[in-house]
Amino acid sequence: MKNLISGSVLALGIALSVCGCKQKENRSGEGETATPDKPNIILIMSDDMGYSDIGTYGGEVNTPNLDLLAENGLRFTQFYNTARCCPTRASLMTGLYPHQTGIGHMTNPPKSDQHDMGLPAYRGFLNKNNITLAELLKQAGYKTYMAGKWHLGMEKEDQWPLQRGFDRFYGILPGAANYFEPRAPRGITADNEQVEITDKNYYITDAFTDHALQFIDESREGDESSPFFLYLAYTAPHWPLQAPKEDIDKYRDRYGAGWKAVREERFERMKEMGIISEGDMLSEQDSPEWESLSDEKRAEMTLRRAIYSAQIDRMDQNIGRLVDHLRNSGLLENTLLVFLNDNGACAEGGMLGGGKAENLETTTGYFLSYGQAWANASNTPFRKYKHWLHEGGIATPLIVHWPAHTGKEERGKIIREYGFLPDIMATFAEVSGAAYPRNYKNHDIPPMEGKSLVPLIEGNPGQVHQQPIFWEHEGNKAVRLGDYKLVMEWKGKDKNHWELYNLAEDRSEEHDISEEEPGRVNEMAAMWTKWAEEKQVEPWDRILDIMNRKK
Incomplete structure (x- = not known):
C-alpha cells in the first residue's frame, strides 16, 4: 500500500474500532451511546474510471481516502458492472438487468428520443415496472438523498429522482456536464428546479459533496433515530477533462514515460497487493509505442492523463471530506459505505483522445477525453473498454466499509468471489430489513436478480452465485x-x-x-x-x- 495517508485520514484509521451492533464509542469521551439497529447506507459511484486507477487497486493516483476505506474494510476483485453509464445505473438502482427497466441500451439525451426504440427493453428511460433503491429503503423508514449524476431519464419530470423515491436531489439529470460551468440542457437540478451556476469557483465534484454533507445534516434534524440512504454519484473522471490547477500540478511530470511504463508498473503492484494472482498475464498492449509520437503529441498526451488523474484525486479528497464528516458526527461506525465504478475505462475519442488540445486547462469544451491508449493503461491488466463485455469493460473496484459489522481480523481482506450490480439491491434490502415487493404502485415488479453480499461482508466465504x-x-x-x-x-x-x-x-x-x-x-x-x-x-x-x- 502506498504511504500516502494524510494526517486527518490517518486519524480516521486510528479512530476506527469494532462495534458490537448495538453499541458504539462516543468520541466526545462521554461514554457509550446506543446506535440504531439499521445502518445508514452510502453508495458512492465514480464514472468511467479504470479498474486499476485508484491506489488500493494498484494505481499511482493519490487516493489515500479510498485506500484507507479498503484497509479498514473489504475489497472485491471480481465485481461487475454492465459496461456503460446508464445501463449500470438502471441495474444498480433496481436490482434488475437493465433490459427489464427499459434501458437495454442508453438513456435518451436532452431534448431527444434518440434511444427510444418503441420496444419494452429499449425505451431510453427508467420504466415503472421496478422499485428503486430509494423507494425500497423509504418503505423501511430511511430518509433518502442523492447528489450527482442521475442519467435514468430527464424528458419528463416523473422520470426525475424525487419522483423515484428520493427526498432531496442535487446534480445533473443527463450523462455529463462541464465541471466548472454546467449549463442547460446539461446543467444543475436542485430537487425539481433548474439552477443557474454563477460561482466563479464552482467545481462540480466539490458541489456534489457539499450537498451530500448538507443532506446528512438534514437527516439529523427532527427524528435522529431514522437512518438515511445517500447515493453520491460523481461524474469524475468522465470527460470533459477538467480539474483545478492545483490538482493537475501534482501529475504534470508523472506520465512522461508513457502508457506502457504505467501498465508495467501497475501490473507488478497489483500482483504484490494480491489484486491479481502471480499467474495472471498482462494483456497485449492496445496502443502505439510512446516513442513513435512527436514531442508535441507526447506533451499533450501527458497533460491529458494528468488532468484525468487530477479528477480522480479531487474525487478522493471529497470522499475524505465525507468520511471525516461522518466520523465527526458520530455516524461512521454504523454506516455501510460502498464504493464502485460504473464501467471500464473510456476509449471514446479515438486512440489519442478527443477534443481540441487548446481547450485543455480551460473552462471551455464538453467532449475532451484521454483516448484509448491511456484507457488501456487504466484497465491494467485487462482487455477492452467501456462498451465491451471483456473484463476491461465490466470489472469494477468494489470497496465495502462497515466498521460495526467488520471485525478486526476481516479488515483489509480481499474478496475473490464474484458478484454484480443487482447484488447491491439484495444486500441493502437485507441490512435495512426492507421487504422487496411483488407489486409497487400498481405495477408488477420482477423478483430481484441479485444475491446478498452480507455473508461475505461478515466473513463467511463461499460463492454467492450458483x-x-x-x-x-x-x-x-x-x-x-x-x-x-x-x-x-x-x-x-x-x-x-x-x-x-x-x-x-x-x-x-x-x-x-x-x-x-x-x-x-x-x-x-x-x-x-x-x-x-x-x-x-x-x-x-x-x-x-x-x-x-x-x-
Missing part, C-alpha cells in the same frame, strides 16, 4: 458461471464468435479455449439465449436498423 449471470450491450454478449466466462464481441451480423475463458487461470482473457470445450460453449450459449428471450433482448442489428431510421 446460477449464471448475464450481460448484453450493443450486441456484445457474455455469461459467467463459476470460473468460466463466455463472451462475444459484436463485429457485425454473422461475423461473431463466442470466446470461452477459465478466469481462475486466465483473468486477462488471453487464451480462448472455445475450440477445446465446444460442449461447454454450447451449454453456456444456450443459457444466454434463454435469458435474452426472457428479458426481451433484441438482436443488435435490429436495434441498429431502428436507430438508422430515426436519424
